[in-house]
Structures are given as C-alpha cells and as structure tokens.
Amino acid sequence: MDRRGFLKLSLGTGLAATAVAGCSGSGGGPSGGGGDVTLRYAWWGNNIRQQNYTKALKQFSTANPSITIEPEFADYTAFQERMTTQIAARDVPDIFWIASPQVMTYHKSKLYRKLDDIPTLKWDDYSKEDLETFKLDGQLNTLPFGIFTPVIRYNETVAKADGVTIPAEGPGWTWDSLAELLVAYSKNNPGKRKGTPYAPDHDLTFEAWLRQRGEQLWTQDGQVGFTVDGLGSWLDWWEKLRKAGGALSLSEQEGMGPDWAQVGKKVLVNFGNSNHIIDDAKMFPKEKFRLRAAPIAAGAPAGHKYLYFPRMAIYQRIDDGNLEAAGKVLDYNVNNAEMLKTVRLTMGAPTNPKVAEQAAAFASPDEKEMLAVVAKERAAERKPRYEAPPGSSTWRTTMARICEEIALGKTAVPAGAKKLVDEIGAGIKRAA
Amino acid sequence: MTSRSKFYLNRQGRAAHVFLIPWQLGFLLITAVPLLASLYLAFTNYDILNPPEWTGLENFQRMIHDDQFWASVRVTLIYVLVSVPLQLAFALLLALILDRGLSGLAFYRSAFYLPSLLGSSVAIAILWREIFGDDGLINKGLALIGIHGESWLQNPRTALATLIVLNVWTFGSPMVIFLAGLRQIPDELYEAARVDGAGVWRQFTHVTVPLLTPIIFFNLILQTIGAFQTFTQAHIVSGGTGGPANSTLFYTLYVYQQGFVAFDMGYASALAWVLMVAIAVVTALHFLVSKYWVFYGDS
Numbered sequence: 001m002d003r004r005g006f007l008k009l010s011l012g013t014g015l016a017a018t019a020v021a022g023c024s025g026s027g028g029g030p031s032g033g034g035g036d037v038t039l040r041y042a043w044w045g046n047n048i049r050q051q052n053y054t055k056a057l058k059q060f061s062t063a064n065p066s067i068t069i070e071p072e073f074a075d076y077t078a079f080q081e082r083m084t085t086q087i088a089a090r091d092v093p094d095i096f097w098i099a100s101p102q103v104m105t106y107h108k109s110k111l112y113r114k115l116d117d118i119p120t121l122k123w124d125d126y127s128k129e130d131l132e133t134f135k136l137d138g139q140l141n142t143l144p145f146g147i148f149t150p151v152i153r154y155n156e157t158v159a160k161a162d163g164v165t166i167p168a169e170g171p172g173w174t175w176d177s178l179a180e181l182l183v184a185y186s187k188n189n190p191g192k193r194k195g196t197p198y199a200p201d202h203d204l205t206f207e208a209w210l211r212q213r214g215e216q217l218w219t220q221d222g223q224v225g226f227t228v229d230g231l232g233s234w235l236d237w238w239e240k241l242r243k244a245g246g247a248l249s250l251s252e253q254e255g256m257g258p259d260w261a262q263v264g265k266k267v268l269v270n271f272g273n274s275n276h277i278i279d280d281a282k283m284f285p286k287e288k289f290r291l292r293a294a295p296i297a298a299g300a301p302a303g304h305k306y307l308y309f310p311r312m313a314i315y316q317r318i319d320d321g322n323l324e325a326a327g328k329v330l331d332y333n334v335n336n337a338e339m340l341k342t343v344r345l346t347m348g349a350p351t352n353p354k355v356a357e358q359a360a361a362f363a364s365p366d367e368k369e370m371l372a373v374v375a376k377e378r379a380a381e382r383k384p385r386y387e388a389p390p391g392s393s394t395w396r397t398t399m400a401r402i403c404e405e406i407a408l409g410k411t412a413v414p415a416g417a418k419k420l421v422d423e424i425g426a427g428i429k430r431a432a
Numbered sequence: 433m434t435s436r437s438k439f440y441l442n443r444q445g446r447a448a449h450v451f452l453i454p455w456q457l458g459f460l461l462i463t464a465v466p467l468l469a470s471l472y473l474a475f476t477n478y479d480i481l482n483p484p485e486w487t488g489l490e491n492f493q494r495m496i497h498d499d500q501f502w503a504s505v506r507v508t509l510i511y512v513l514v515s516v517p518l519q520l521a522f523a524l525l526l527a528l529i530l531d532r533g534l535s536g537l538a539f540y541r542s543a544f545y546l547p548s549l550l551g552s553s554v555a556i557a558i559l560w561r562e563i564f565g566d567d568g569l570i571n572k573g574l575a576l577i578g579i580h581g582e583s584w585l586q587n588p589r590t591a592l593a594t595l596i597v598l599n600v601w602t603f604g605s606p607m608v609i610f611l612a613g614l615r616q617i618p619d620e621l622y623e624a625a626r627v628d629g630a631g632v633w634r635q636f637t638h639v640t641v642p643l644l645t646p647i648i649f650f651n652l653i654l655q656t657i658g659a660f661q662t663f664t665q666a667h668i669v670s671g672g673t674g675g676p677a678n679s680t681l682f683y684t685l686y687v688y689q690q691g692f693v694a695f696d697m698g699y700a701s702a703l704a705w706v707l708m709v710a711i712a713v714v715t716a717l718h719f720l721v722s723k724y725w726v727f728y729g730d731s
Contacts, residue, residue, distance in 0.1 A: 077672070081692050088480045105695075109481040251566050251582035255675060390479075394694045401673065408588060408677050427694070431479065 037325040040093035042072040043312075044079035046279070049346055056342040060332050067325045087111065092315045094326050098142060101393035103311060104222065105431075108390050112141035112313040113323075120327035122335055125354045134309070134351075136387065144309030145334045146348030148273040149377040150204035150294040152178065153280070155268055157287040162189045164268065166292060175209070175237060175295045182246035185268055195246040197253050197263045198407060199271045200238035201400040204308060205294055207385070209234045212300035222389030224424050232417035235406060239413055250407055256400040273308070274370045275348040281366045289366065291373045303383035307374075310347055337362075349374035391431025395424045474702035479695050491702035501703070503678040504686035507592060511682065512659040515599040520651055523603040527610035528640075541608065548604030556598070557668030561585060564594045585669055588679035595665050595680060606651040613647030614640070645726040653718055660711050663688065683707055 043053055050073045057069045072093050074082055080099045086092050087109070098106060106112065115121055121143075123131065134144050154166050164185055167173045182195025200206070207217045213233070216225035241247050250256070253263050260270070260280045272280070274291060281289045296304075312333065314326045332339055334351055337358035345367045350356040360371055388395065402420045405411040411419070474491060476484035495501045526544055530537055550556045563569045564584035571581040584590045617640065625635045641648075663684040666674065674681025674689070687707070691700030 077693075084480050084692070084695055105479075105481065111481075249582075250676060251586045254561075254565055254583055255586050255671060256673070257671065394689070397673065397689070397693060401675065401678070404673075404675050405677050410588075410677050430477065430696070 036066050036068065037322050038068045038070060039095060039322060039326055039329060040070045040072055041329065042074075042079070042083070042093035042096040044074055044076045044097060044099070045346070046075075048279070049343070052343040052346075056339045057329075059342060060329065060339070064325075064328065067328065069329065090317070092317070094315055094318050094322060095329055096313060096315065098311045098313055100308075100310070101388050101395070103142070103387040104136065105390040105393065106313070107136050107141070107387075111316055112136075112139075113316045113318060114139060114141045115143055115314065115327075115330070116140040118314075118323060118327035118330075120324045121331045125335065125352045127353075130351070130353075133307070133382075133384065142311040142313045143330050143334060144311050144351045146275065146310045146345075147351055147374050147378065148204065148275050148308040148310070148348045149306075149374050150202075150208040150308075151272060151274045151277075151291045151373055152294060153270045153272050153277055153289055153291050155264075155284075155287055156290045158191065158193070158268060162191070162193075162268075164189075166269075166290075169293055173292065173295050175297055178295045179237065179241050179244075179246060182241060182269065183244040186245045186247075189268075194248045194252070194267050195241070196248070196267050196269050196271065197258050198238065198242055198247040198250065198256075198403075200235055200403045201256055201396060202271045203396055203399075204273055205271045206234055206399075207306065207308075208294040208304070209237075209297075211304040211306060211383070211385075212297040214301050216385065218386040218388055218392070220384070220386050222386075223428060224392075224421055225386070226421070228414070228417045228421050231420060232413055235403065235413045235417055238403070239406060242407060250404065256404050273348075274373050275346060277366050277370050278344065278346050278364075289369075291369050293373055293377060303381045305377050305380040305382050306385045307378060307382065308385075309351065345370060349378075389428055389431075391428040392424055394427065395420075398423050470701040470704060473698050474705050476698045477696075478698040478701075480697055481695070484698060487698070491699045492706075494699065495702070495706065500678065500681065500686060504674070504681045504683045507674075507679065507681050508660060508662075508683040510592060511596060511599070511662060512656060515596040516652065516655045516659050518596065519600045519603050519655060520606055520648065522600055523606035523651070524610050524644075524648075526603060527607045527614055528636075530607075530611055531614045541611070544607055545604035548602045550602075554664060554668055557665045560594065560598055560665070561669055586676050588677045591670075591676055591679045595662075595669065598665055599659065599662070606655060609651055610644070610647060613644050617643045642727050646728055649718070649722050649726045653715060656714060656718070657711055660707065660714070 041057060043049075045053070054071050054073070057071055061067055061069055072082075073079075076099065079097075080102065083092070083096065083099075083102070087106075092111065116123065123140075126134075131140065134140060134142070136142060152166075158164075159166060162185070164181070166181070167177055186194045203217075210216055210226050210230055213230055215227060215230040219225045238247070242249075248258070248263060248266060252266065260276075261283045264270075264280065264284055270276075270280075277289055277291060281287075312330065314323070314330065318326060335355060337350075337355045340350065340355070340359050341362055345359060345363060349371050350359055356371065356375070360368065363371055399420055402411065402416045406413055406416045473484055475486060475488060477487045477490070478484035530540055530544075534540065547556075561568075565571075566583035566586070568584070570584060574581045584594050621639050621643070622635055625639050630638060661684055662682050666680045666682040666685045667688070670676075670680045670685075672685070672689070672693075674685050683703070684707070687700050687703045690696045690703060
C-alpha cells in the first residue's frame with residue numbers, strides 16, 4: 001500500500017467509525033418502535049441505597065415491560081456536580097432527585113415540568129393542605145417523596161446501662177433540660193462518653209430552634225429568615241454546652257460533620273433527621289436507638305413544627321411521548337408501598353398517608369420508630385416553611401466553617417453570627 | 433533543491449499535518465477553547481444554569497474584599513515556601529546516599545519512588561487521615577509514652593504541617609532526577625578536588641552543587657508549579673472544607689468550592705486566571721534569578 005492509499009484508508013476508517021458512533025448511544029427520547037420508552041432516573045445516596053433503588057427500578061421495568069429505566073446514581077456531592085454540568089449541557093435526566101440547596105435554584109431556572117396534569121400520577125390520596133405544602137411558588141412541579149423531621153436520637157441500650165433517663169416529650173423536654181442532661185452525663189459515665197457530637201451546623205434542628213423563637217430559615221420572598229440574634233442564641237447554646245464538656249471536641253470527632261460510625265461509640269445522643277436512624281442504627285447492631293422530637297423552648301409560638309420534604313421532579317424538556325411513563329415512575333415512587341419494601345424508608349416517612357399506613361406493616365423496628373415520630377409532627381399545627389433561595393447553596397458549608405472558628409476560639413459568637421448572616425445575604429444578592 | 437524534492441517534502445508536510453489533526457483538534461477543543469472561554473467567564477457572573485452576564489472587573493474586585501481568598505493565598509504560599517525546599521533537600525539527600533553505590537540500589541530507588549506515584553492519590557490522603565487523626569497511629573504511639581495527643585488534622589496549627597510532610601514524603605520524582613544528574617558529574621572533578629585537599633563537604637559545595645544547579649533549577653520549577661496546584665490531599669483530608677479554620681484552604685480547593693459547590697463559575701474562572709498569572713510570574717522570576725546561581729556546562 002502506498003502512502004496515499006494508507007491515508008485514504010485511515011481517513012475512511014475514521015469517518016466510518018465516527019458515523020457508527022453517531023448512530024449508537026442512548027438518548028433520552030422515545031427508543032425504538034412498539035411504544036417502548038427509555039427514561040433516565042437520577043438519585044444519590046450510599047451503596048446500599050444504590051443497590052436498593054436499582055433493584056426497585058428493575059422490578060418496575062419488569063412489571064412495565066415497555067418502560068426501561070437507565071439509573072444514574074452518585075454520591076450526594078458528586079450528584080450535584082453532575083446535575084449542574086448536565087443542566088449546562090441540556091442533558092438532564094428525565095426524572096431526578098433534587099438536592100435541598102438547589103430546589104429554588106432549579107425552580108428559578110425553569111427545570112421542573114408541572115406535575116398536576118399527568119394522568120398516570122395520582123394525587124387523590126393527598127389532602128388539600130398537603131398539596132399546598134408541596135407547591136413551590138404556587139406550582140405543583142416537584143414531588144415530595146419522603147418526610148424528615150428534626151430529632152434527638154439516643155442510644156437506649158447505653159442510657160439504660162448508665163442509668164440515664166431521657167425525658168419524655170412534654171413540658172420537661174426543653175433545650176435547657178437537654179443541655180443539663182448532656183453535661184451531667186458527660187461528667188459521669190463509665191464509658192467516658194460525651195453527651196453529643198458538636199453539631200451546631202445541623203440544619204433541621206437549627207431550623208426547629210429558629211421557628212420556636214418566631215424566626216425561620218428562609219422567607220417567602222427568598223431572603224434569610226433569621227436574625228443575627230436568633231442565630232447567635234443557637235450558637236451560644238452550643239458554645240456553652242461544648243465548654244461545659246457536654247459535646248465532643250472537634251479533635252475527638254475529627255472535624256465538623258463527623259462520621260457516625262466513628263462518633264457513635266463516643267456519645268449518648270445525636271442531633272439528626274428522623275430518617276437517619278435507619279442507616280445509622282445498623283452501624284451498631286447490638287444497641288437500640290430511639291427518637292425524641294426536638295426539645296421545645298418555653299413560649300414557642302403555635303405552628304413552629306415543620307416537615308422537611310426531599311423532592312424529585314420531571315425535567316421540563318422531557319419528550320412528550322415519555323411523559324406518561326415518567327408519571328408512572330413517579331407514581332410508583334410515592335403511591336405504591338411495593339417499592340418501599342425494596343428501598344426501605346431511608347428517605348423518610350412516605351408522603352402518601354395511605355402508603356405510610358401500609359409501610360407500618362412491614363417496617364423494621366427502627367423504621368417504626370421513625371414513622372411514629374413523623375406521624376406526630378405531621379399531625380401538629382404547622383406554619384409554612386420555605387426552601388433555600390438561589391445563591392444560598394453553600395450556607396451549610398459557611399455555617400460549618402464559622403461554627404468551627406467559634407469552637408477553635410478564632411471568632412466570638414456575635415461576630416460569627418453576623419458574618420454568617422452577611423455572607424449568606426451576599427450570596428443571595430449576587431444570584432438575584 | 434529540485435522541484436521534485438520540494439514536491440516530495442510538501443507531500444511529507446501534508447501527511448504530517450494530517451497525522452497531527454487529532455492532536456490539534458484535541459488541543460483546540462479540550463485546551464484552547466475552554467481556556468479562552470474561562471477567560472471570558474472570568475469577567476461575567478455565571479452560575480451555569482443561566483447565561484453568563486458581563487460584569488467587567490467585578491470578580492477581580494471581589495477578591496480584594498474576600499477573606500476566604502486571602503486565607504487561601506496565605507495557605508498556598510506557606511505550603512509552597514516550606515514544602516518545596518524541604519522536599520528538594522530531602523530528595524537531594526537521598527539521591528546522594530543512593531549514588532554511593534549501595535547494594536540493592538534498584539530496589540531502594542523503586543521503593544523511594546513509590547510515594548511519588550501514590551502521594552497525590554485519594555487512597556494516600558485517606559491513609560494520612562488515619563495516621564494523623566485523633567485515634568491515629570501517631571497518637572497511639574504517643575500514648576505509649578504517656579502523651580495524649582489531639583487530632584493533628586483538626587488543629588489549625590498542625591493541619592497544614594501534616595500536608596507538608598505528605599508532600600515531602602513524595603520526594604521520589606525529584607530524587608530520580610537528582611540521581612541522573614549526579615551520574616553526569618565526571619569523577620575526574622572529584623579526584624581533582626581530593627588532590628587539592630577538599631573534604632567531603634567541600635566536594636559537595638564546590639563540585640556537586642554547582643554542577644547540579646541546572647537539575648536543582650529544573651526540579652524547583654516543576655515542584656513549585658505542582659505545589660501551587662495542590663488539591664487532592666487537602667480536599668480529602670479536610671473533607672473539601674479547607675478546615676479547620678481555613679488552615680488547609682489551598683487556592684485550588686477554593687477555586688473548586690466556588691466553581692463546583694457554590695456554582696459561581698464566573699468567580700472561579702477569575703480565581704483560576706489569577707493563579708495562572710501568579711504561577712507564570714513566579715516561574716518568570718525563577719528564570720530571571722537563575723542566571724545568578726545556575727551554572728550550565730557551556731557557560
């Protein structure tokens with residue numbers, strides 16, 4: 001073969017390969033004939049959740065042979081990064097979970113398709129009040145598929161062994177009584193445990209604290225909903241607890257946002273979301289964990305209780321031919337207890353009240369504990385809560401940094417509180 | 433040159449260009465275009481989700497009042513100024529030892545080079561966390577002699593030092609280059625020095641170091657640029673926060689936080705360009721100063 005022949009062959013092969021590659025691949029559009037549909041479904045979590053959801057989605061496809069689901073899974077942080085690049089490339093999955101800091105950012109970017117006109121997605125089981133709380137700016141364009149509430153989780157096995165009684169919910173269950181208990185316990189227990197990890201950056205309990213003082217995390221018009229004083233009082237409560245030895249030091253817990261597998265053996269209680277008990281309790285299989293709703297401040301206003309919803313959505317630009325299938329998938333996620341038998345309740349109590357009742361029948365003891373605490377909060381009077389506005393996506397990282405600075409003595413509480421409110425406000429202003 | 437041979441060369445040139453097309457396309461699409469795009473984005477407010485908005489110099493002005501930016505500059509400068517000389521000194525020391533003709537040289541060379549391959553990996557950063565943590569290997573060792581140590585990674589005074597140690601530990605790459613440089617120094621020069629009564633130290637300072645300066649300079653440039661771009665270790669060890677209290681907030685980590693956590697790509701691009709210019713300036717300064725201390729054989 002001469003050089004010209006070789007070049008022709010090389011170019012020809014390259015072009016052919018490009019053409020073949022262009023024909024292959026899996027787009028999100030209707031695939032093939034016979035009305036078959038392929039949908040991309042994106043979610044986050046740990047390995048166990050990945051396996052459970054992959055299995056559940058396969059079960060769905062088996063029951064609905066015309067619908068194929070391509071799973072797109074990632075760890076929580078990587079999920080957000082990938083979503084952002086997918087959005088930039090207009091390559092968004094048909095169905096996706098929404099990370100809490102991005103709910104309103106995506107809403108502002110018109111990423112969600114409205115959900116109340118999809119015949120395959122049923123809303124009959126939900127009350128009018130429920131549907132109102134699901135809406136964003138009056139639009140039913142995301143689907144809450146679980147409920148979390150702020151809780152104090154305690155190790156009942158250790159508490160019993162150490163002769164500690166966690167007060168029952170009621171008038172004696174206040175932030176002060178909790179702090180006293182944690183400090184007293186830390187000073188005198190055989191296992192040299194501390195009361196709690198240092199967790200002033202836990203968002204759900206911080207929000208509970210604010211609402212009990214007539215403030216909120218975010219306002220309806222997308223601004224910071226709390227004052228420097230409100231935040232300062234929360235940081236101050238933690239600082240007193242830490243200085244009194246009631247909480248782990250940053251060194252003992254290896255920084256902010258500690259790993260439960262590491263600190264679970266060092267503490268009596270933890271501040272967390274109600275759903276965390278399901279995965280966290282498994283790390284200490286010989287011990288039993290129980291939940292208490294967050295303590296209540298004296299004089300807390302009516303309606304301070306709240307529910308947090310993880311949400312999912314259908315992409316605004318989904319192919320019309322795929323819409324009913326996508327609705328069916330969403331319906332399977334929230335209105336069908338069968339899926340929960342596979343994925344369990346790691347994403348919280350079901351939002352569908354009937355499914356929540358059905359789930360109680362097959363729930364594990366930890367899941368039952370979670371369902372009970374959520375059911376109580378759900379029955380309580382609740383004022384509206386608003387999602388994090390665009391530009392506030394890093395507020396928890398900033399809060400963790402400032403809490404860390406306070407614990408290390410590099411910033412005083414009032415200065416730290418002001419700095420945090422200013423930084424969050426500046427981010428929101430930039431995004432406006 | 434005959435017209436036939438010109439034609440032949442032109443044909444060769446054309447063929448070369450055809451073979452270069454894949455590289456040129458890669459350079460254009462993966463390097464040049466994104467580079468220019470990031471230059472444009474540096475002057476915009478861009479959150480990826482919405483089209484970029486031109487804001488002129490706003491991102492650069494923002495840096496002046498950004499405490500986090502200055503914290504990251506401080507951490508990175510300390511890291512570069514401390515870890516690079518330490519690493520080079522350590523690499524040179526080991527190269528000198530290995531150059532003495534130890535038995536099993538190939539084994540030691542490979543063993544010492546290994547950390548260079550692994551040093552910037554996620555696995556080693558996780559291992560570092562385990563070694564320097566509250567319940568880590570170091571503190572367990574200290575406990576044996578009755579010292580109760582706190583987490584080295586959660587103390588702002590020691591967190592950066594642990595990452596400097598990690599970088600120094602990856603001395604293998606400059607060590608191998610030093611070793612090659614040492615092999616190039618003619619034995620006659622050492623013999624002449626010995627005849628003139630030079631001891632080991634004098635041989636080192638008057639023969640080895642001067643003739644090794646081009647290699648030292650080369651390593652210095654490479655390691656300085658690498659140190660400015662340190663990311664993985666800090667990201668893993670601090671969980672991406674740059675904590676405690678910004679003590680491991682490396683510049684590249686801050687760029688990442690702005691770009692991929694806050695999705696403030698305009699600001700992240702501006703930060704990236706400032707880093708690129710800073711590295712270029714530092715490298716240029718190295719070259720300017722090099723004429724005073726680097727000796728090439730032909731000069």
